[in-house]
Amino acid sequence: MTKLGVGIIGCGNISTSYLKLAPLFKSLDVKAVADINMDTATARAAEFGVRADTVADLLAADDIDVIVNLTVPAVHFAVTKQIIEAGKHAYSEKPLVLTLEEGKELRDLAASKGLRIGSAPDTFLGGSHQLARAQIDAGKVGRIIGGTCHVMGHGMEAWHPNPDFFFKPGGGPVLDMGPYYITNLIQLIGPVKSVTALAKSTFATRTISNGDRNGEVLKVETPTDIQALLEFENGAVVTLGASWDVWSHRHDHMELYGENGSIFLPDPNFFGGDVEMSGENKDIVTVAPWDHPFSVANYEETRANYRCAGLADMATAIAEDRPHRCNIDVALHAVDVMTSILKAGEERRFVDMTTTCERPAALSPDEARALLA
Ligand SMILES: NC(=O)c1ccc[n+]([C@@H]2O[C@H](COP(=O)([O-])OP(=O)(O)OC[C@H]3O[C@@H](n4cnc5c(N)ncnc54)[C@H](O)[C@@H]3O)[C@@H](O)[C@H]2O)c1
Known part of the structure; x- marks a missing residue:
């Protein structure tokens, strides 16, 4: 091509x-x-x-x-x-x-x-998230009724040499890390109907602790600790905890509950990792990995990293005259969800979405293989 x-x-x-x-x-x-x-x-x-x-x-x-x-x-x-x-x-x-x-x-x-x-993000095209999608689409846990997502830690000032943008409007954990979680939820469950949230900033300043600017103090200008509830069009209700004010926690990245079982997903910021599942017998087992090229570790020895997959899918979609998966309708709906979470937090109320989107098409192992050189 x-x-x-x-x-x-x-x-x-x-x-x-x-x-x-x-x-x-x-x-x-x-x-x-x-x-x-x-x-x-x-x-x-x-x-x-x-x-x-x-x-x-x-x-x-x-x-x-x-x-x-x-x-x-x-x-x-x-x-x-x-x-x-x-x-x-x-x-x-x-x-x-x-x-x-x-x-x-x-x-x-x-x-x-x-x-x-x-x-971006295109991490939802990763082998693990597509494996979870295949389980859900095959009805293995039944209709998704709810779940929890947690993306919590202590901020970006410890590793990013220029972390200013993380603490300004447009940054914060919802707009910065939320896209990975919300986009994956949209591909797994479908579009969101309504959200509510509480939001605050525990720390008024952050001190850069790496690189050339070590010791420089930044003002925090956006909420850094947000607890949100998302109601999906299919009726599912998912809790999202997004915080840069927490030193440690024991929550899973993402677990979804179906009418007939539960599914546990790895970090949606990455392409790989184990997917676990249980049925009505409550035994949680690892789903057998599948031969998906975007699960294969290729980065820093242990990590699957296929960033550019969404761009490559768009390039191929242009040539094939078909919709691309990381498309503007999905991204715009994710922006609607994230900005509505922040608005709900600020105004202490429920906010209904004004956009919707189709779930992006699943990416099968063969379709992923076809994108590779
Ligand atoms: N750093 C990460 O690990 C990471 C991971 C995933 C996504 N992202 C996203 O990627 C984007 C960039 O992040 P980053 O960490 O590389 O930031 P960065 O601050 O390291 O780099 C941004 C670059 O953009 C340049 N720039 C700024 N305004 C510009 C303009 N108007 N025209 C041309 N160049 C301009 C800056 O000079 C800088 O070199 C952000 O949206 C971030 O959310 C970052």
Whole structure:
């Protein structure tokens, strides 16, 4: 198949994963990178043997079909809009945008130009989450009626060299980590109907404890401790605990309860891990792993990491003229859920969704294999 010429805007922390992993996929050919800081782009380009462009040159480049937006959340909307206005397909890191209005504007703009917008996360395409999906779709635990999700820890200032954006509006655990959980819930259960939440920040400041800025104090400008309830269109009710104020806990990442059993999923921030399940006999057993290529450990020796799978699926979907899985309707619905959780927390009430979406198509082992080089 003809590969799409890929450009990247934003050469920070996560860009190395994209540049390392894109060659795994047969539809992707990363040609150039850009950053608001030209030195950053030049250094990243040299590391991976690609071209360093200015942002303007990348937007105008004839050999670029799709641009990946790896900038910070506050500028996701503006940068993705620039990409679409330049006549190129766009694929954004999460969260797609910070408001529904921004997302709708992007969706309408892309539709008017016949261009695609895709958005991370694509971890729900991982072998483990697809294995869980296959169990649910086969009716192994019956209709999902509820569940719990927990993404809790003590923040990002210990490992990220520039953690500022995590503590500003657009950051926080719901918008930053929520996309992995909410997108996986949408693929497993379907769209959300209504949410409520309580939200607060325990700590007014955070002290960077790594890298060149070690010791620098950041102001916390967004809630960092949120307990939410999500009611799905199918009637399921799921608790989501999302916090950067907690030192340790013993909750599972994600467990879902069905009418006839329960299913326990690994961390939706990753592609692999064990899936466990029980039936009415209550014996919890590991579901036998399947031969799905996106479960195979390929990263730091033990981890399955197929970041770029969503981008590769979008590139293939363009060639095959079919919908892509990490599509804007799913991403926009996830933004609706996340911004509504924050609104519910702020206003101490229930908030109904104003968007909905189809569950993205399942990705079978053969379909995943077909994306690989
Ligand atoms: N770091 C991770 O492990 C990780 C994992 C998954 C997703 N993400 C997501 O990826 C995105 C980027 O995260 P990161 O950790 O790489 O951030 P980062 O701060 O390390 O890098 C962001 C880069 O974008 C550049 N940039 C900012 N504004 C720009 C603009 N207007 N035009 C061009 N370049 C601009 C910055 O100069 C910087 O080099 C975020 O949305 C984040 O949620 C990060």
